[in-house]
Amino acid sequence: MLSHAEWTALLLSVRVGLLSVVLEAPFALGVAWLLARRRFLGKTALDAVVHLPLVLPPVVTGYLLLILLGRRGLIGGFLYHHFGLSVAFTWKAAVLASAAMGFPLMVRAIRLAIELIDRRLEEAAQTLGAAPWQVFARVVLPLAAPGVLTGFVLAFARSLGEFGATLTFAGNIEGQSRTLPVAIYTFLQLPSGDTAAERLVILSVVLSLGALAASEMLARAVKRRLGGGGRA
Amino acid sequence: MLELEVGLRRGGFALDVTASLEGPATALFGPSGAGKSTLLGVVAGLVRPGRGRVVLDGEVLDDAERGVHVPTHRRRVGVVFQDGRLFPHLSAGENLRFPERFVPPARRRFRAEEVVRWLALEPLLKRSVRSLSGGEAQRVALGRALLASPRLLLMDEPLSALDKGLRGQILPLLHGALQASGLPVVYVSHDLAEALQISREMLLLKGGKRVGQGPFLGLLELPEALDLFRGQGLLNVVAARVAGHRAEDAVTLIEPVSGGSGRAAFKAALSPEFAAGREIRVALRPEDVALALAPVAGTSIQNQVPGTIRRVLQGERRTLVVIDAGLTLLADVTRQSEHELGLREGRPVWCLFKAQALRILDAAAPRPSAGTHS
Numbered sequence: 001m002l003s004h005a006e007w008t009a010l011l012l013s014v015r016v017g018l019l020s021v022v023l024e025a026p027f028a029l030g031v032a033w034l035l036a037r038r039r040f041l042g043k044t045a046l047d048a049v050v051h052l053p054l055v056l057p058p059v060v061t062g063y064l065l066l067i068l069l070g071r072r073g074l075i076g077g078f079l080y081h082h083f084g085l086s087v088a089f090t091w092k093a094a095v096l097a098s099a100a101m102g103f104p105l106m107v108r109a110i111r112l113a114i115e116l117i118d119r120r121l122e123e124a125a126q127t128l129g130a131a132p133w134q135v136f137a138r139v140v141l142p143l144a145a146p147g148v149l150t151g152f153v154l155a156f157a158r159s160l161g162e163f164g165a166t167l168t169f170a171g172n173i174e175g176q177s178r179t180l181p182v183a184i185y186t187f188l189q190l191p192s193g194d195t196a197a198e199r200l201v202i203l204s205v206v207l208s209l210g211a212l213a214a215s216e217m218l219a220r221a222v223k224r225r226l227g228g229g230g231r232a
Numbered sequence: 233m234l235e236l237e238v239g240l241r242r243g244g245f246a247l248d249v250t251a252s253l254e255g256p257a258t259a260l261f262g263p264s265g266a267g268k269s270t271l272l273g274v275v276a277g278l279v280r281p282g283r284g285r286v287v288l289d290g291e292v293l294d295d296a297e298r299g300v301h302v303p304t305h306r307r308r309v310g311v312v313f314q315d316g317r318l319f320p321h322l323s324a325g326e327n328l329r330f331p332e333r334f335v336p337p338a339r340r341r342f343r344a345e346e347v348v349r350w351l352a353l354e355p356l357l358k359r360s361v362r363s364l365s366g367g368e369a370q371r372v373a374l375g376r377a378l379l380a381s382p383r384l385l386l387m388d389e390p391l392s393a394l395d396k397g398l399r400g401q402i403l404p405l406l407h408g409a410l411q412a413s414g415l416p417v418v419y420v421s422h423d424l425a426e427a428l429q430i431s432r433e434m435l436l437l438k439g440g441k442r443v444g445q446g447p448f449l450g451l452l453e454l455p456e457a458l459d460l461f462r463g464q465g466l467l468n469v470v471a472a473r474v475a476g477h478r479a480e481d482a483v484t485l486i487e488p489v490s491g492g493s494g495r496a497a498f499k500a501a502l503s504p505e506f507a508a509g510r511e512i513r514v515a516l517r518p519e520d521v522a523l524a525l526a527p528v529a530g531t532s533i534q535n536q537v538p539g540t541i542r543r544v545l546q547g548e549r550r551t552l553v554v555i556d557a558g559l560t561l562l563a564d565v566t567r568q569s570e571h572e573l574g575l576r577e578g579r580p581v582w583c584l585f586k587a588q589a590l591r592i593l594d595a596a597a598p599r600p601s602a603g604t605h606s
Contacts, residue, residue: 123278124317126304128380129334134305138330142321225321 002203006196008175009183010203016091016179017159020098021152024106028151032110033136037119053165054104061100062168069096069169093170094177098162102155109154113147114140145222153215157208180204234384234418238274238284238294247271247440253418257410257431260420262460267440268420269314272386275418276311277304288384305334310382310415314389316369318361324372325357331380341381342413350409351375366394367402374406378413385410387419391426403429404593424464429515429593432469436460449560452545452552466552468516468562469593472498476508483534483587486514490559499534500590513593518564520589523553524582525573534587537561541579544570551575555583 002010034040035047053061069076070088079085087093117140125135141148163181170177172186184200187193234253239246247267260268273279275286277293280301286294288309293302318327329344348354351371356364364372370390377385390406391399407430410417421427427434428448436443436457444454451457475485475497484506485497498514506512527536539557551570553563561583565575575581 118317120313120315120317121319123304124311124313125319125330126278127276127309127311128331128376129305129308130331131303131305131334134334139319139321143319 002199003196005174006183006200006203009178009180009200010207012091012094012175012177013160013179014207016094016098017156019095020102020159021106021156023095024099024103024155025152028103028106028110028155029141029148032107032114032151033140035107036111036114050107051104053101058101058162058164059168062097062165062170065093065097065100065165065169069093088169089171089173089177091170091176094162094166094179097165097169098159099155101162101165102158105158106151106155109151110144110148113144113150116147117143146219149215149218149222153211156211160204160208160211180207233289234275234416235285235287236271236275238271238281238286240270240274240279240282242270245270245440247274249437249440249442251435251442251445253416253435255416255431255433256414257417257419257433259427259431259434260418260437261424261427261434262422262437262443264422265439266422266437268422268437269388270440271437272311272388272418272420275384276309276386277302277307308381308383310377310380310385312370312373312377312385312387312390314392316366316373316393318364318369318372318376320361322361323357324353324359324361324364324368327361327372328353328357328375328379330376335379335381339381341415342378344379346412347375347378347409350412351405367391367398370394370402371405374409378409378415382415385413385415385417387417389420389422392422399423399426406430407593424461425467428467428469429513449554449562452554452562453543458545458547458552466518466562466564468518468521470514470516470559472512472514474506474508474510474512477502477504479504484592486512486590486592488559495537495558498537498590499587500592501587503592506592515591515593516561516585516589518552518562520585521561521563522584523555523563523565523569523573523575524584525580527582528584531584532586533584535583535585535590537583539581539583541575541577541581543577544575546570553581555581557583 031046031050035043066088067073071077071080071086076087079087087096121139122135125139130138161181162179163185166177166179167182172178172182178186180200180203184197187197187200237250239248245267247270249271260271262268270279274281274294281294281296283296285292292300293307294300319330322330332344351374353371353375356368356372361369374390391402394402403426417430419427419430432448433446434448434451435445436451438460443460444451444457471489472486473489475487477484479502482502483499484501484503486500487497500514537557539555539561541553542556543554545552545554551565551567553565553575555561555563563583
């Protein structure tokens with residue numbers, strides 16, 4: 001039914017999406033907690049930087065990633081010279097581009113969930129002997145679970161739709177960075193690619209709906225465990 | 233021992249308290265807005281004082297001048313909050329056991345089974361927090377605080393969200409558990425009768441300032457303190473022992489522990505659920521105590537106790553008479569009675585109260601052998 005190239009694009013998209021979520025999740029949790037619960041110097045600046053990919057044209061984000069992580073970039077140059085590691089124009093770059101684009105969405109969802117938690121529960125946990133990281137793991141995270149889940153799904157969905165930053169930073173290499181949107185674009189450039197592009201479009205819709213449905217089911221399960229209703 | 237010398241400012245409110253709390257229990261009493269909860273917050277480390285020191289058993293927890301502030305989770309100061317603050321994502325039993333993982337086994341003071349027994353938590357363990365009533369939630373909250381093995385327990389109006397009837401049922405249970413735990417407690421309340429059932433050692437707070445500290449009866453002699461107690465239900469709480477039951481007369485005989493020997497036992501309404509020899513506490517409201525200059529014959533009043541007036545405290549609407557009857561009793565009389573009987577210090581009087589006026593609060597729970605296990 002699907003051609004080899006189409007299968008490759010589909011599997012790559014799913015893999016890049018999952019990996020980018022896994023990659024950015026710990027950072028997003030940390031940053032969301034900092035923004036929700038701490039006051040510190042440079043908080044506004046951090047908030048702005050986190051949100052940057054949301055407002056910048058994706059191509060610009062991709063270009064900035066290239067400047068930072070390209071073989072002659074600030075960090076990329078160091079990695080290449082010392083470890084022979086090259087990130088740009090590989091599947092790793094596709095993951096990074098997706099992660100950067102999904103990051104603000106994930107942070108926002110998690111931050112909102114943390115801000116909704118009654119701080120007094122965290123105080124209670126402290127009086128019971130829980131250190132700050134234990135309060136986070138045992139109280140904040142479980143109570144914020146629905147929001148965290150939402151953040152994961154949003155970031156995954158954003159990754160499925162990622163185009164500009166991926167193309168700029170990771171290129172259009174089959175099996176490396178030719179994810180669904182990039183593949184659709186590529187097929188549309190070919191004289192005979194319309195049918196293949198249409199198939200991929202349908203696939204994209206199915207995949208996105210599937211992700212939404214899965215997240216909805218998970219969110220319901222979590223809410224049931226939290227005892228339904230609001231989190232007072 | 234808890235030594236406090238703290239000051240802090242919050243908007244228009246200033247807290248400025250110097251006090252040293254010793255002994256098993258202290259009731260922190262004062263009107264709303266007196267700074268009671270803020271003071272507890274300082275001791276728990278949740279509120280950082282602007283200046284001063286907090287020292288617990290010789291360990292400096294706060295020293296604002298030297299920048300010392302031990303974080304809450306390392307203080308080993310337990311708190312039972314007014315609103316329980318049970319974790320909604322955990323069951324009652326999981327809430328109870330929540331702190332255990334943070335306490336190294338060698339430092340654990342109580343076993344979960346013990347705490348479950350003291351607070352009668354067994355039937356609640358599987359329940360979801362949302363399904364607990366206010367009183368049940370506070371019992372779980374106290375159990376949870378105990379299982380964190382604190383050195384000091386702070387209770388911040390734990391029963392104020394409950395209606396009065398329920399409060400009366402739960403207080404003895406809390407008191408019993410506190411006794412059994414042997415932990416020093418600071419108990420905040422704005423209800424004097426409730427505070428008195430936990431401890432007669434009091435720290436009085438008003439407007440962020442200390443008004444007085446010491447045994448309740450001593451505080452009565454401070455004009456500012458009496459002012460604070462105005463409008464409050466006072467209570468005589470007497471440590472006593474069940475001497476026996478006389479089923480034919482439907483009375484239970486009660487011997488005050490500090491009443492001296494040879495004194496007639498008090499008669500209370502028959503309460504066979506308290507076995508002879510058991511240590512109990514009985515409550516007697518001062519307004520239920522009548523005074524007479526001589527024993528009264530031909531009356532249904534079962535208790536007539538001789539004593540000497542130690543103090544006469546004139547309030548705006550009532551006169552409080554402090555009587556030394558082997559134990560100290562408070563009687564609340566009208567000014568008219570005061571004048572007609574010529575009540576004044578040194579005068580011998582008889583305290584009269586009905587058997588029904590004596591209320592057995594609880595059986596003092598047996599203390600565990602050492603209060604700890606290893």
